[in-house]
Amino acid sequence: MYRPQNLRIPGPTFVPQAVLSASARPLINHRGPEFAALLAGMTRALQDFLRTRGDVFLLTASGSGAMEAAVANTLSSGDKVVVFVNGAFGERFHQILRAYGVDARRVEVPWGRAVDPDVVRDDLARERGKDGSKAVFVTHNETSTGVLNPLKEIAAVVRESGKLLVVDSVSGAGAVDLDVDDWGIDVLVTAAQKAWGAPPGVSMITMSERAWKAFDRSNLPKAYFNLQTYKAQLEKGATPATPAVTVYIALQESLRLMAEEGLDSIVKRHRDLAFATRRGLQALNLAIFADEAFASPTCTAFRMPTRLDSRNLIRVLREEHDTIIAGGQGRLEGQIARVGHMGFVTIQDMLSFFSALELTLRGFNQPVEQGVAISAALRAYAEATQPPARTPVASRR
Ligand SMILES: Cc1ncc(COP(=O)(O)O)c(C=O)c1O
Numbered sequence: 001m002y003r004p005q006n007l008r009i010p011g012p013t014f015v016p017q018a019v020l021s022a023s024a025r026p027l028i029n030h031r032g033p034e035f036a037a038l039l040a041g042m043t044r045a046l047q048d049f050l051r052t053r054g055d056v057f058l059l060t061a062s063g064s065g066a067m068e069a070a071v072a073n074t075l076s077s078g079d080k081v082v083v084f085v086n087g088a089f090g091e092r093f094h095q096i097l098r099a100y101g102v103d104a105r106r107v108e109v110p111w112g113r114a115v116d117p118d119v120v121r122d123d124l125a126r127e128r129g130k131d132g133s134k135a136v137f138v139t140h141n142e143t144s145t146g147v148l149n150p151l152k153e154i155a156a157v158v159r160e161s162g163k164l165l166v167v168d169s170v171s172g173a174g175a176v177d178l179d180v181d182d183w184g185i186d187v188l189v190t191a192a193q194k195a196w197g198a199p200p201g202v203s204m205i206t207m208s209e210r211a212w213k214a215f216d217r218s219n220l221p222k223a224y225f226n227l228q229t230y231k232a233q234l235e236k237g238a239t240p241a242t243p244a245v246t247v248y249i250a251l252q253e254s255l256r257l258m259a260e261e262g263l264d265s266i267v268k269r270h271r272d273l274a275f276a277t278r279r280g281l282q283a284l285n286l287a288i289f290a291d292e293a294f295a296s297p298t299c300t301a302f303r304m305p306t307r308l309d310s311r312n313l314i315r316v317l318r319e320e321h322d323t324i325i326a327g328g329q330g331r332l333e334g335q336i337a338r339v340g341h342m343g344f345v346t347i348q349d350m351l352s353f354f355s356a357l358e359l360t361l362r363g364f365n366q367p368v369e370q371g372v373a374i375s376a377a378l379r380a381y382a383e384a385t386q387p388p389a390r391t392p393v394a395s396r397r
Pocket of ligand 1: 010011062063064065089139141142143144168169170171191
């Protein structure tokens with residue numbers, strides 16, 4: 001019998017029925033007026049959500065494609081750049097840069113910790129007077145460890161240095177505090193299947209004026225991802241190649257639902273759900289992998305009890321409770337599990353996750369008092385979202 005799964009991986013995320021239904025609409029001509037209107041409306045909506053008056057392009061590619069576009073459109077072969085790496089996605093940026101022949105210097109930050117703006121400042125200061133790096137690459141929300149890097153403060157430091165700032169916000173944008181123009185971010189990438197609650201296949205990339213100046217000097221090969229062709233086509237209401245029309249239509253519906261909720265409420269909801277999730281896990285004595293101060297609002301990574309491999313926990317959650325979470329990536333495989341709470345997610349989704357987790361842990365002979373995580377998560381959520389209950393008038397006497 002088919003039962004809907006509680007899809008709690010950090011992307012692709014749950015897609016609401018209204019969005020799925022939108023993607024089932026008949027196809028339209030991607031060079032016709034309906035598509036032009038759709039593209040113009042979505043571009044404006046994305047500018048609002050990302051808080052930019054600069055360019056935003058929709059690419060038919062996953063988030064990694066947009067990361068590649070960010071590299072190819074701003075740099076030249078042999079350019080020096082710095083990449084701050086505190087997880088698997090920082091490593092991915094580094095790999096892409098190396099594949100393009102960029103001289104990318106890695107600054108390693110322990111996984112689970114955030115990139116400290118003072119470390120960025122000191123690092124860039126050491127370059128002063130030398131033939132330093134042109135750009136700084138950083139991951140906003142490191143999905144592999146559940147860490148939200150303090151991007152606003154990092155951006156302020158990079159702005160002082162005059163270098164280009166390129167940000168992977170694939171799993172942050174649309175769910176966390178972000179102001180592309182005000183913070184001075186030159187290029188930022190995100191993807192439809194994360195906080196935007198749409199199916200995978202489309203990613204988004206912003207370009208500041210500084211980024212366009214870098215584009216003019218850049219000599220890295222670019223064809224499918226040449227953003228100048230996207231800009232020229234956008235003015236005509238089209239894309240350079242055939243776009244994933246169906247995913248665009250779905251994303252348009254997600255953006256409409258998100259606009260209805262409002263960005264401030266979305267950001268607060270993510271913060272509150274993340275807080276509730278951490279408290280629920282801690283009630284089960286499962287340690288949160290990230291520092292509390294930098295814990296991600298969209299994805300929580302937690303350690304396993306001794307002698308329990310996260311792959312086994314994940315298997316039982318899936319096979320017996322239709323609850324799907326993710327494991328650790330790279331060096332963290334088997335050691336941690338990651339639960340996503342991004343996009344169209346509610347406290348009920350998280351309570352359902354906790355009920356499955358409690359039963360699963362008990363099955364592994366862990367000392368779990370049933371209901372403890374559910375109750376801790378619910379209490380934390382209520383504390384974050386509701387003012388304290390007033391004493392009823394009748395009982396005041
Ligand atoms: C922070 C981050 N960057 C990049 C990516 C890669 O995105 P995609 O899988 O859409 O290529 C992901 C996907 O999980 C991510 O979380």
